[in-house]
Amino acid sequence: MITVVANLKGGSGKSTVVFNLGLWLQTRGQPVAAYDLDPQQTLSDVAEVRREEGYAPPLQVYTGQMGMMDQLRIHPGQVLVDVGAANMDAMKQALAAADRIVIPVPPSQPDVWATQRFLHIVQEAVADGPMPQLLTFVNRADTHHAVRESDETEQALDAMPGVTLLPHRLHSRTIYRRSLSEGQAVFELSGRSKAVEEFITFAEYLYPELPQNRKRENLKQGKVNEIDTAYS
Ligand SMILES: Nc1ncnc2c1ncn2[C@@H]1O[C@H](COP(=O)(O)OP(=O)(O)OP(=O)(O)O)[C@@H](O)[C@H]1O
Numbered sequence: 001m002i003t004v005v006a007n008l009k010g011g012s013g014k015s016t017v018v019f020n021l022g023l024w025l026q027t028r029g030q031p032v033a034a035y036d037l038d039p040q041q042t043l044s045d046v047a048e049v050r051r052e053e054g055y056a057p058p059l060q061v062y063t064g065q066m067g068m069m070d071q072l073r074i075h076p077g078q079v080l081v082d083v084g085a086a087n088m089d090a091m092k093q094a095l096a097a098a099d100r101i102v103i104p105v106p107p108s109q110p111d112v113w114a115t116q117r118f119l120h121i122v123q124e125a126v127a128d129g130p131m132p133q134l135l136t137f138v139n140r141a142d143t144h145h146a147v148r149e150s151d152e153t154e155q156a157l158d159a160m161p162g163v164t165l166l167p168h169r170l171h172s173r174t175i176y177r178r179s180l181s182e183g184q185a186v187f188e189l190s191g192r193s194k195a196v197e198e199f200i201t202f203a204e205y206l207y208p209e210l211p212q213n214r215k216r217e218n219l220k221q222g223k224v225n226e227i228d229t230a231y232s
């Protein structure tokens with residue numbers, strides 16, 4: 001499956017999500033090919049840090065060439081694509097090739113506006129082809145309940161036609177910043193913290209077909225005695 005993580009505004013968490021999802025998928029036994037189509041090459045840089053530090057397994061990151069979208073289907077496992085507005089041609093090609101587009105949205109009105117514009121770009125890019133699944137979620141949500149911006153942003157996203165709002169937010173937590181700077185996934189940096197729990201819940205929601213997820217679901221329902229130690 002080709003999952004493109006994209007949106008128009010910078011800094012919404014695209015590279016962070018691709019990096020962490022890629023490593024998480026590998027813990028679930030999935031082969032992963034990650035594509036970095038952003039000229040900033042944050043994803044390539046963080047994968048390089050990981051390699052230099054010797055953390056295993058590495059994340060295989062390809063940097064994209066024009067006209068390379070046909071290549072995306074050759075990978076046997078999961079394909080993740082990190083692309084932003086800095087390379088609009090690559091973004092449109094990736095959007096047209098996607099099975100689904102995951103759109104991180106920070107909780108603010110300008111980010112909601114930018115997401116609306118981004119959806120127009122998706123429509124143009126896909127043109128007459130099949131429309132990929134469009135999934136939005138709030139990233140960098142405030143951890144204080146009194147702050148209403150995440151709720152308001154979710155309401156606005158939920159009202160957008162043809163788009164599914166994921167029922168899981170990622171909150172603003174320093175561990176995500178550490179993840180990018182240190183080359184490790186959040187679940188490698190910490191045990192079962194709130195941040196790790198929320199990331200795993202988010203990832204499992206995105207990939208419900210993975211067999212280990214069913215085991216975890218059974219565990220929650222008390223059907224098995226086994227302890228899932230993947231993140232301890
Ligand atoms: N949930 C989060 N909590 C805290 N910090 C976050 C979170 N998600 C991302 N960040 C941080 O925000 C910054 C921007 O994230 P990231 O580089 O992933 O965004 P991006 O959308 O790829 O940006 P760009 O458009 O520049 O490529 C990084 O320092 C990252 O660590």
Ligand SMILES: [Mg+2]
Pocket residue numbers: 014015016038040042043082084
């Ligand atoms: Mg980025």
